[in-house]
Amino acid sequence: MDTNNSHTRDAMDTEDILSVLSTQSTAPESASTSTLRNQAHALISRSTDESVLPATLLDLLTQVIKPLFTNTKHPSLTSTGRKNLVPNSPSFGPSYPTLSDHYETSKPWKTTGFTVPLLRYILDSYSALPSTSRKQTLESHFHLLVPPILNMIDDTDPSYKATGCRLLHTLGEVLVSVQSDMLKRTGLGDVFVHALKGNLTLLPTLTPEDESLSVLRELYPAYIALVDAMFCYSSSPSKLTSAESKARDDLLTSLYRHGIMASLEHLSSATSFSSTISVSLTVFLLRQVPPVIERMGISSVRHLKGLLPMVRAGLMDPFILVAPEMVSAVLDVVECVISVCTPRVKEKWYPEILRGLVGCWCNCIDENEGSGTTSASKYLPETMTRLTKVVKMLGDIVDETEWKDVTRRLVDEEPDLKELFEQDEQDS
Structure with missing residues (x-):
């Protein structure tokens, strides 16, 4: 594997980078690169x-x-790595390769085998610095780190897009560790956000599934790390000013609406997740919901109107059992919503969630009573155990009398539901 595009997250220590630098690239290398x-x-x-x-x-x-990177100019940056205050042409989405992209003479960083490992080594090294000098050193180097990362994110090659996102993720984590406000102070946080947003639409069928996954698996964590880093100078989101809180919430809402939800709607039919054109991407996107909801906190209740009916429909779809990893991802979303939005779930949304859980349980029962030889059948015990735990979690936040009345009526109508509520009854 080319070390320039390795997806490992292991720290790049001195011995590793010296080994990389001692190994000649398989591609022809110019004298200047050597x-x-x-x-x-x-x-x-x-x-x-x-x-x-x-x-x-x-x-x-x-x-x-x-x-x-000298010859790779980014329109959003000045030659010194600062934010370019001259307005740029509007972006119309991700860039795609052109004929000229096959000639990489202007991008020597793409023909070496050490560019990415060296950047990883540099970023990892900040954590090894004494705490007294770590923040000052990182901030003094910041403008030199931005151009290579930003140019990789905006490159036409999906592998470099993914690598750029991964490096940004690391940079964000380092900034958080020293509580630096460099992204805010320089205005470069918005530049990175713009670059990441331009790649949210890299989805099938225009983009091959494997390329889409390789980029988005790095992009979403990078976006979250970027938001964390943009507001890490405050020890807690509750200590942000109202303007800062709104800015943070707007960034998270944008990722949720224009990234996660728009992509799910693009991949799946309006009726259920299971009719997706890519199970892997759908599962991945569903797993991005909890980190966003958790960071939004109680303000995420405004999204429940669109999210929970979709979740309920997905759980009630019998075909979703064919993809147990999708069931697990949906239940992760449900648990997150119950935990973060407890007051609103208790007040309004618990029946919608319960409908989905009951429907999924009944589908499991039906599947279990079938031939028992389908690919989904071997995962049924695990799924059913998980459903009982989520039901218990839901019951714990609902008024006890109301919950007992609802569950009693459900069991009277469908005796197979008794086992679903047994754990809840034992603990009450």
Whole structure:
């Protein structure tokens, strides 16, 4: 595997990066690139003391990384890596390869085998710095880190898009760890948001499923990490000003509506998740709902009107049992909603959730009473156990008398539901 496009998240330590720099690329390498490779190796080899690590990282960024990206100008950045205040042409979605993209002479960073590993090494190294100098060092290097990451995200090659998102994710985590407000102070948070949003539409059938997954699996975590980093200078979201809280909520809402929900609607029919053109992508997108809902907090109740009927319909669809990972993802969403939006669920939405859980349970019973040889049948015990736990969780937040009355009537109508509510009855 080309180390430039490796998807591993393991930390890149000194021994690893020196090994990469000692290994010649399989692709033809220009003399200037070889010089940069040797220069990087020499700089890291000499950096045996953590006291000189900040200077080494700066030298790597200015003497090795920057020359590799010199010819790759990003319209949203100035030549010094700051936000370009001159308005750019509007974006009409992700960029796609053109004939000129096959000629990479202007992008030497794509023909080396060490660009990405070296950037990973640099980003990972900030965590190794003494806490007293970590924040200052990172902030002084920040404008040098932005251009390579942003250019990768906006590259036409899906593997580099994914890599850029992964590097942004790491940068966001480092910024959070030192509670730096650099993204706010420089205005570059919005630039990154714009770049990520431009790739949310990389979906089948225009984009092959494997390429879509490779990018989106990195993009969504990167977006979340970016939002966290944009407001990490406050120790808690509750301590943000009203304007900051609204800005944060707007970013999360945009990801939820224009990313997750729009993509789910694109992939699936209006009736159920199970009629999707990509099970893997649908499951992945469903798993992105809880992190967003959790960060929105109670303000996410405004999305329940659109979310819960869709969740209920998905759970009631018997065909969803063929994809147990999808059932699990939907139940993750339900648990998150119950936990985060407890007052509103108790007041209004618990019947909708209960309908879905009951419908799914009945479908499990029917499947169990069938031939028992389908691919879904072996996962039924696990699914049914999970359903009882979620029902118990739901029952715990509803008025006890009301819950007993509802469940009693349901069991009277359908005796097979007794086992679904048994755990709840035992604990009451």
